[in-house]
Amino acid sequence: MEDLIIFVILFVSSYLIGRYKEKRHFADIIRREKELLALPALTMKQTEEYPVAEAKLVTGNVVIAGDYFKQIMASLASFFGMRLSVAESMMDRARREAVLRMKEQATGADAILNVRLQSMKIGQRSTITGVEVMACGTAIYYAK
Amino acid sequence: MKFEPRYAEENVNVSEQNPLLDFVRLSLLLLGILFGVYLVLGFAAEKIAERLPPNVEAALADSFAEQLDYKAFPRTRTYLQQVLNQLADNSHLSGFHWQVSVQDSPEINAVALPGGHIVVFTGLLATVKSENELAMVLAHELGHYAHRDHLRGLGRGLVLLSITAALGISGDLPSFIIPSLQTFSLKYSREQEAAADLFALDVVAQTYGHVGGALDLFQLFAQQEQKDSHIPAFFSTHPDAVWRLQAARKHIRQNNYAQAAVKALPRAGKLPFPNDVQKLDGDGQPLP
Numbered sequence: 315m316e317d318l319i320i321f322v323i324l325f326v327s328s329y330l331i332g333r334y335k336e337k338r339h340f341a342d343i344i345r346r347e348k349e350l351l352a353l354p355a356l357t358m359k360q361t362e363e364y365p366v367a368e369a370k371l372v373t374g375n376v377v378i379a380g381d382y383f384k385q386i387m388a389s390l391a392s393f394f395g396m397r398l399s400v401a402e403s404m405m406d407r408a409r410r411e412a413v414l415r416m417k418e419q420a421t422g423a424d425a426i427l428n429v430r431l432q433s434m435k436i437g438q439r440s441t442i443t444g445v446e447v448m449a450c451g452t453a454i455y456y457a458k
Numbered sequence: 459m460k461f462e463p464r465y466a467e468e469n470v471n472v473s474e475q476n477p478l479l480d481f482v483r484l485s486l487l488l489l490g491i492l493f494g495v496y497l498v499l500g501f502a503a504e505k506i507a508e509r510l511p512p513n514v515e516a517a518l519a520d521s522f523a524e525q526l527d528y529k530a531f532p533r534t535r536t537y538l539q540q541v542l543n544q545l546a547d548n549s550h551l552s553g554f555h556w557q558v559s560v561q562d563s564p565e566i567n568a569v570a571l572p573g574g575h576i577v578v579f580t581g582l583l584a585t586v587k588s589e590n591e592l593a594m595v596l597a598h599e600l601g602h603y604a605h606r607d608h609l610r611g612l613g614r615g616l617v618l619l620s621i622t623a624a625l626g627i628s629g630d631l632p633s634f635i636i637p638s639l640q641t642f643s644l645k646y647s648r649e650q651e652a653a654a655d656l657f658a659l660d661v662v663a664q665t666y667g668h669v670g671g672a673l674d675l676f677q678l679f680a681q682q683e684q685k686d687s688h689i690p691a692f693f694s695t696h697p698d699a700v701w702r703l704q705a706a707r708k709h710i711r712q713n714n715y716a717q718a719a720v721k722a723l724p725r726a727g728k729l730p731f732p733n734d735v736q737k738l739d740g741d742g743q744p745l746p
Contacts, residue, residue: 351463
């Protein structure tokens with residue numbers, strides 16, 4: 315019985331806190347994405363038109379934790395093999411945050427080329443303690 | 459052409475689902491599947507276990523019989539065995555030589571194991587006040603043999619164990635899944651306990667000519683259950699003492715079983731008998 319009470323408390327509080335945090339993070343991501351919209355992050359390797367004056371490596375790295383609720387959902391969904399929407403939102407947050415951080419590092423750049431994203435799960439076996447996403451690219455400055 | 463950045467407002471990478479609804483849907487589905495598997499496999503295992511011939515059952519019992527201590531509390535054990543033999547003679551049961559052993563444990567419980575091995579815990583013996591109460595306890599265990607509950611429980615237990623093991627391998631599932639399966643199996647065992655009670659009443663009435671005192675112990679448990687919010691271990695496998703007591707009373711009325719004075723416990727009048735230890739010789743070997 316005690317186990318069940320602890321489970322319900324953990325489950326509900328983790329769901330509510332997790333939802334709230336996620337909502338706030340998404341709002342923050344959207345605001346910053348709009349601010350940095352003028353700086354394109356591209357997967358192409360070189361520009362055709364302009365001469366490049368300077369190029370440098372920029373990286374953005376983020377780790378997002380998977381809460382208790384997400385872990386439970388993940389184990390349930392893994393039993394049936396279905397879309398895991400709680401993990402989708404976690405991955406989406408991590409990817410976009412990583413790209414944003416990369417863009418923030420490229421101060422004054424005209425574009426970021428050859429952008430690559432890498433993700434990694436943090437946690438033992440089937441548990442998801444968190445996900446790490448790293449974005450890296452080449453920030454270029456055109457010759458004026 | 460000039461570069462014109464545009465912002466995509468819609469997020470295509472995250473499914474628009476309420477995760478809480480998903481959780482409820484999946485949990486119910488999983489529980490449904492598990493209950494189904496448990497019902498079907500449990501029923502099959504029960505039917506197979508029920509039909510185990512006595513020699514197979516005896517072979518099964520050999521695997522654990524060594525762990526039962528038939529030398530503990532020798533005088534108490536002999537007395538229990540006498541009472542049990544009387545009951546068995548009056549019950550028309552066949553198949554085994556029933557053996558009772560006393561286990562030193564505060565648990566208020568007794569168990570019927572395959573192969574005719576009955577184990578009574580000292581915690582239960584300490585609450586027994588008359589021979590009739592004791593006879594009721596032992597006859598109740600005989601009832602489990604009569605209905606082959608000890609084997610049916612084994613079959614179901616095996617299925618439950620397999621399901622739990624399979625779930626354990628497949629990942630860390632929510633902790634409420636397995637307890638809810640076990641609750642179901644408890645509810646199922648309530649019926650078996652009540653059936654064993656009725657069998658025990660018949661045997662006690664046959665042996666002593668009346669059922670006086672037989673229900674005293676159950677009455678005590680029922681009273682305790684009503685006033686105790688903290689449930690003792692006995693009820694975890696023997697639930698709803700009040701419900702069982704009512705069923706037993708109804709059975710007594712229907713069969714017009716007589717009530718008469720109880721037979722007192724021999725010697726000190728309490729169980730297990732005081733100073734009931736095995737006498738050892740100089741080499742630590744038990745004296746005959």
